[in-house]
Amino acid sequence: MRVIRKWWRGLRATPSDASSAAYGPGTCVSADELLQLRHAAAGIALGNRSRVGSMLAGGYASRFRGRGMDYLESRSYQQGDDIRNMDWRVTARACEPHVKLFQEERERPVVVMVDLNPTMFFGTRGAYKSVIAARAAALIGWAAVANGDRIGALLFNGGHEELQPCGRRRGVLRLIRKLVSATEPVARMKAEQHPDRLNEALPRLRRVARPGSLIFVLSDFYAMDDTSGKHLQYLRRHNDVLAVQIVDALELAPPPPGLYGVTDGVNTGILDLLSRTRQDACSEYLARHHRQIREQMRQRAINLLQLNTADEVSGKLRLGLAGISSRAAPVAEKVA
8 A cells, every 4th residue: 555655645646747738738648637537437348358367366257277266067066076165955965966066257457558659649639549548448447447457557658568467556556657747748759750650669579578468559540551451360369459540630531621730839830621632532541541440450359439628538438348348359350
């Protein structure tokens, strides 16, 4: 508890809390904001499809048998069975010794992979995509620890920040600390663009996410290509993977014809959409991008959830995950 109190005080004292007011609402996150999401995470069910391989006790039924929380079945006594597991009622009824088998419950590692490259520091309504991603990651973290799971993360923006799965509040507080520092907009938008940044980050995810993990990939997926898809397919073989695409309204459909001022926080420019030709080219590019992402995920049996910068994140995440849990698990196609 002493460690938790120290971290909690440290989070509340982070310099990014002061800078959030300077940048304006929706451009960065504060520790207080992400801490408050603990209450909003109530009712968010992360779901479970695969058997869990962790050796720690927790909230998901595993394939291992032993003395645990849930009774599984009774069978005939075999030499070496623990006599403390004798099922005396079945023994008396069958006139033959029987023992109880239990299905042990085990915790599941939950890992959030958060893309914080320059394209994520953009938004025309509500908040930057980076802020939506940070809120979603924090909500997933709170929901995981409330369910007795461990939470880990991989944050990437040119460099990489790896957080091995950790249980209880310590895991989510550590994640919040990293999210606050990683979403500081001016420094992050100055980071160099790396065309292969997603392909560099996904192999690293294997070091953080052990087999049996539940993985959330939060990104706008502008760096997604066939190589990224193959990395995701490999991860999908041994884990549950869910893709969360963060989009802005301007990325779903271009605005009416006109001249629009844009800024990266340092430089300013004009987006010229006066001509019909430019409008059509913009619409086609966006439609092609979203179509390719849907197809990549469908081929690899990865559920896709979309979050808009104007969304109330906790409500959209709660409804989206509930909808996915109610559907049959997708089946991967053969991909060349």
